[in-house]
Amino acid sequence: MxxxxxxxxxxxxxxxxxxxxxxxxxxxxxxxxxxxxxxxxxxxxxxxxxxxxxxxxxxxxxxxxxxxxxxxxxxxxxxxxxxxxxxxxxxxxxxxxxxxxxxxxxxxxxxxxxxxxxxxxxxxxxxxxxxxxxxxxxxxxxxxxxxxxxxxxxxxxxxxxxxxxxxxxxxxxxxxxxxxxxxxxxxxxxxxxxxxxxxxxxxxxxxxxxxxxxxxxxxxxxxxxYMSPSTSENFDISMRLSLEGIGAVLRMDDEFTVVQKTVAGGPAKFSGDVHAGDRIVGVGQGLEGDILDIIGWRLQDVVEKIRGPKGTVVRLRILPKDAGSGGKTQLVTLVRNKIKLEEQAAKSSVIDGLEGMGKLRIGVIEVPTFYRDFAAEGRGDENFRSTTRDVRKLITELKKTGVDGVVIDLRQNGGGSLSEATELTGIFIDTGPVVQIKDAFGKVEVERDPDTSIAYDGPLAVLVDRNSASASEIFAGAIQDYQRGIVIGEPTFGKGTVQTLVDLGRFVPSNEDDLGRLRLTMAQFFRINGGSTQHRGVVPDILFPMAGYSAKHGERSLDNALPWAQIKAARYATKGVNAVSHLLDRHKGRISKDAGFQMLLEQEKRIQEIEDRTEITLLESQRKLEWDQREKARMDHKNRFRIASGMESIKTDRDREDHDDEADKVESEAASQIQLNETARILADSIHLQAPRAVMR
Incomplete structure (x- = not known):
């Protein structure tokens, strides 16, 4: 896809x-x-x-x-x-x-x-x-x-x-x-x-x-x-064909094709070799086809080379984000596949046995996107899939295992169905408003959870990052405003506007010509506390140290982005359970000694230094020296991380012949686990410091 x-x-x-x-x-x-x-x-x-x-x-x-x-x-x-x-x-x-x-x-x-x-x-x-x-x-x-x-x-x-x-x-x-x-x-x-x-x-x-x-x-x-008629036509075709490929969101940056994000369940994500910010500089078909230089190509031309039938092989020559301009490229081999809804669906796991958590068990529910099978619902299928339905089932299963708290992991979740964001919030609160929507005429509508039933009322944390956007921000903002749980991580993307597609031809009924379509921003989301999710995003109750590097990311980095704004707050009753001042000292003390967090910070700093550069030497000897030094620093960083995560160190990069795809996948998952483990520890601290209560009801 x-x-x-x-x-x-x-x-x-x-x-x-x-x-x-x-x-x-x-x-x-x-x-x-x-x-x-x-x-x-x-x-x-x-x-x-x-x-x-x-x-x-x-x-x-x-x-x-x-x-x-x-x-x-x-x-x-x-x-x-x-x-x-x-x-x-x-x-x-x-x-x-x-x-x-x-x-x-x-x-x-x-x-x-x-x-x-x-x-x-x-x-x-x-x-x-x-x-x-x-x-x-x-x-x-x-x-x-x-x-x-x-x-x-x-x-x-x-x-x-x-x-x-x-x-x-x-x-x-x-x-x-x-x-x-x-x-x-x-x-x-x-x-x-x-x-x-x-x-x-x-x-x-x-x-x-x-x-x-x-x-x-x-x-x-x-x-x-604006999309011209031909662009509109191909956009529709792309959406119909979007379920087969490598699973990556691509954009253009000057003459480079850049990976904006990888999609859960897709070959790119699964490989552990392709990451947001990587630049694709070459594409080859099959295991032995020539690698075509695609620098300066049109985005659609690149897409056509990467997309292909399920089961076929595509090779990408990638300039990693942390390699910088003129850095060493790496060759990644992927098998195209169909991305199934099941692979993007919510999943659960359990964290226990971590130092400092005692005997507590923390359930984790990963929500990659806010999905709803509208087609199945329209056919009258009573068992249609949706985020809320799946999460409700996972909570029931976690209750049976006796977990003491739940983390909702929204990292990399770019949004999806508004109704699902509203309904998912509803399974953690009894009833009430979830989000406010103000249109171009100043009219404000409130999306509410009308269901008084609660699937889970125990200790709750929401983990977000700089790529959590739109529906993710609505859910996280509502949980924070109700003080229903602790929001942890980085400030979210800040996408708080609503778009609709307008067919220009509808304004000229007698005209047979296709005039194209306009993607129009026609409304803005506001939290129930009156503040917008636009521009600022949702600022977590406990910020991870990487948050300092997210200022140049998301909506706030875009020219002419609508500013943060505020309207009248909706009427709602808070739960009063997300006070965090008593948790901060423990959190800061842990991560100051946590090798994983220190390596994540080191990586962010190195990437920021690379992104801030605007010049590069043309002296070959110096360029080679810088290349070697950067590669050594990258491999040293990789190996420190691998050793800290219980893996063996390696000597060569991802181009080596004995490349282990599974090892890279494990390494990528281990990096993700660092933040998740700390989130579990923070929630465990909160449980320990609260008055005794039942495990899960």
Whole structure:
């Protein structure tokens, strides 16, 4: 299963799909790139829908015009590698005029800017192809600024050509360090740059319109976006075919395909070899097929290479998140499989025998997503699957084993069904409100749990991380507001808005043309205490030390994200059981001596240092030294962790011939268990410090 998410920074990521295979498209002459009557009609409808129904009331004025232009330029040239300062000076004449153009459904500026962009791409690729054949001196001590997002635009063509000289030299050196011969490197890079030029030259008017109108919608906030007819069609196909593949959510970041998350039950997650933040730089079919260099490829093209029939093999060349730009890649072999609902369903386990817990037994229920089989329910199947039904059964089973408390593990849970979040909360409280929803007209509706029955009223903790989002935040926030249990972990993602898909054609009934769809933010979630889950997320009662590294993650890291807000609190009665001040000292004392936590902190710090870098050396000897030092540090860290987790140390990385998939899986699970064990200890502390009570009722 491969879900596709859009990066707001990269043009290539905006084109999720096309009804025509990319390789079958033709190169379009520049004079064919003009807006159509359909584009003008879509624009008028989009503006009216946003004005009336969008949650954020933002005026399309000169200020918005400037933001729109900046975002459009960012989508075209995110790393400032094509336009010059002189180009930008000319384009800036539109700085305070795009609002007027849009209001009149005039789209000529968008196409004029794109035509300049395409010329600059042609020039850059011509330069790059010449450089590939000239050769490089890797004994010169110079650096390449690989992250130019905040850099000034090149003042002259000469300056821009030097940026490309260093880029090509860096690309050449990266491949050289993997052991490739010079002739093979030249062939790979020529194909990479020519592929970039070919893809840009095949953008048609619909692609350009989609990029431009999304520059406007993303100037409102990150979750409103337009899908052209072909994108909409392929999106639907993708959803129908999404149950077979490797199980990864992918996004674009500049020219890299990045793993946003792995899906429970999928081959990627199961392997233990693929992690959020890893970059996929190559894809091969079967056990012996050539590894294609996919840097700079369109996201949909990458997806088509990775997706395939159940039982077939795909190999991914991955640049790990903790390897940094120019780091050592690793080869991962996966067998595509169908991701079954059962594999994404809630699961239970029991933690006991940990030091400091005494004889207490803590039940754990892992909830990977908030699911509900609406199709089976619609057919009248009384036994349809849902998160709440499954968790209720697991609680019953845990009660029979005599556990003393329960942890609900929502880490990596990106959300799902709102009704399930409400119903799941309901099995831990008697009755009452769970979440408030405020729409674009200011109307507030309250989702309530009407059921007075309680499946479990014993000691409860909720474990969250920076990727717990949407429905997860509703559940965790409600448990915290009712003071029904202790929320532990990192601040959650902060996705507190509601989107709906609007078919633009419905506003023109007599029009037979497909005008595409608008994904529209039309409401916002608020907790029952009146505070929003938006932006801040749910801040745990007890924060793990890694929380300090989550500030650049989630909704708060996105441009134009809606701010935190507050409305009137709903009426509800608290349970008063999540006071944590008496638990903090014990928790801090434990983790200060816990080797596992210290290694997790060390890893977060190392990744943060890598992400903060914007330059890399082009001196081969220094680059090799840094590579070796980084690999040694990574392996030392891996081995300290493995030994602390009861596994044997290893000498080589994941590319070694005697690679043990099961060992990597165990290692990945052990890393996850560190936080889970501490959560169990915190809940055990709470039980020990409370007045005696029955085990579970």
């Amino acid at each position: 491969i879900f596709i998410r859009k990066s707001v920074y990269t043009l290539l990521a905006l084109f999720l799909a096309s009804s025509q295979a990319w390789g079958e498209r033709r190169v379009l002459p520049l004079d064919e790139l003009e807006p159509t009557q359909q584009h003008r009609q879509s624009t008028m409808i989009i503006l009216k829908v946003i004005d009336k129904y969008h949650y954020k009331k933002a005026k399309l004025d000169d200020e918005m015009s400037g933001q729109l232009l900046d975002r459009y330029l960012d989508s075209l040239d995110p790393n400032r590698s094509f336009f010059t300062a002189k180009d930008i000076e000319g384009i800036s004449l539109y700085q305070d005029k795009l609002d007027n153009y849009l209001l009149n459904a005039r789209l000529e500026p968008a196409f004029a800017i794109f035509r300049i962009y395409r010329k600059r791409v042609d020039e850059a690729v011509e330069t790059a192809l010449k450089l590939v054949d000239t050769g490089f001196d890797f004994s010169i001590d110079e650096v390449y600024q690989f992250d130019r997002e905040d850099a000034p635009w090149a003042q002259t063509r000469t300056e821009l050509e030097d940026i490309w000289r260093k880029r090509v030299k860096n690309d050449f050196l990266n491949l050289r360090l993997t052991g490739k011969e010079d002739d093979e490197i030249r062939k790979t890079l020529k194909e990479r740059y020519e592929g970039l030029q070919r893809r840009i030259s095949q953008f048609d008017s619909n692609d350009i319109y989609q990029a431009f109108i999304n520059a406007y919608t993303l100037s409102l906030e990150p979750h409103t976006s």
